[in-house]
Amino acid sequence: MLDDFLIRAALAGVGVSLAAAPLGCFIVWRRMAYFGDATAHAAMLGVALSLTLSTPIFAGVLLISLLMAVTVSTLSGRGYAMDTLLGVMAHSALAVGLVAVSFLSGVRINLMAYLFGDILAVGRTDLAIIWGGALLVLVLVGYRWSALLLSTLSPDLALASGISPRREQLVLTIALAIVVAVSIKVVGVLLIASMLIIPAASARRFSRTPEAMALMAAVIGACASVSGLTLSYHFDSPTGPTIVCVVALLFVVLNAAHAVTRRMRAAHEHPTPCLDRQD
Numbered sequence: 209m210l211d212d213f214l215i216r217a218a219l220a221g222v223g224v225s226l227a228a229a230p231l232g233c234f235i236v237w238r239r240m241a242y243f244g245d246a247t248a249h250a251a252m253l254g255v256a257l258s259l260t261l262s263t264p265i266f267a268g269v270l271l272i273s274l275l276m277a278v279t280v281s282t283l284s285g286r287g288y289a290m291d292t293l294l295g296v297m298a299h300s301a302l303a304v305g306l307v308a309v310s311f312l313s314g315v316r317i318n319l320m321a322y323l324f325g326d327i328l329a330v331g332r333t334d335l336a337i338i339w340g341g342a343l344l345v346l347v348l349v350g351y352r353w354s355a356l357l358l359s360t361l362s363p364d365l366a367l368a369s370g371i372s373p374r375r376e377q378l379v380l381t382i383a384l385a386i387v388v389a390v391s392i393k394v395v396g397v398l399l400i401a402s403m404l405i406i407p408a409a410s411a412r413r414f415s416r417t418p419e420a421m422a423l424m425a426a427v428i429g430a431c432a433s434v435s436g437l438t439l440s441y442h443f444d445s446p447t448g449p450t451i452v453c454v455v456a457l458l459f460v461v462l463n464a465a466h467a468v469t470r471r472m473r474a475a476h477e478h479p480t481p482c483l484d485r486q487d
Contacts, residue, residue, distance in 0.1 A: 213328055214441065220330045220338050221433025221451065224394045224403060227342035227387050229426035230349045232408035233418065234380055237360050241405050243280060246298035248388050248400040250276035252305030255322050255392070259312055266337050270389035276301060277381040302397070325396035325448030327437065334393050341390035345383045352379050357418055394433075395448040402452045403429060410459040413466045428458055 235244050251269045258268030276297065283293055309319065318326070330338070349356065359366040359373040366373050391400045407429035408421065415421035436451030443450075 225429030
């Protein structure tokens with residue numbers, strides 16, 4: 209079954225969706241969209257490092273993403289404005305990575321594959337890395353779920369309960385670095401943040417519990433990955449951007465459906481009174 213490149217690509221997309229869903233929920237709840245974007249952009253520097261040292265791409269991307277996430281988390285509490293800091297570090301890391309790659313001699317590199325993903329080129333080893341990373345993230349986030357949720361809702365209450373918000377922030381940082389490292393082959397450096405944020409944002413309005421939101425985000429992400437892969441195959445469009453287009457379309461459709469349903473429910477509960485006409 210794994211000899212079919214489309215099967216491998218579909219499994220890779222589902223694996224990334226499962227890993228990104230719960231983490232994306234915390235990013236949405238904590239309003240950390242820029243944080244995820246900065247970590248993803250730093251992955252390009254990790255690609256350059258891996259190619260220079262002839263090491264696996266996953267190792268270099270994981271190392272640099274983790275360093276970026278830890279650096280941002282450390283500096284954010286020392287008088288730096290978070291949005292400014294993330295903007296500077298995200299674009300600087302991406303630019304340095306692109307320049308570093310251009311100086312590599314004797315190395316053939318498809319830059320577009322790292323920027324926008326190359327899911328159709330996923331091999332058995334890549335598939336093992338993606339699913340291994342996804343399972344690691346799910347176990348890590350599942351093990352710390354209650355503590356992560358409490359520190360997200362109320363850091364003061366978490367401290368009173370003996371939970372360190374900074375420690376939980378570090379758990380999210382490690383999980384984010386792993387997701388970025390396993391996702392680069394699927395959607396690329398520039399589109400990783402979209403697979404983290406958009407499925408979670410789509411599921412937010414239809415979920416009554418945090419667990420339901422994470423589960424629904426995983427389903428939305430997986431459906432978008434498979435649908436985007438199918439459309440890309442039939443229309444010969446770039447696969448990574450097509451997947452993101454599908455998940456963005458699902459976001460629009462689901463929000464529109466929610467708005468219509470809410471208006472219909474409001475009209476049913478509070479009908480407009482009829483005025484009797486008198487001749």
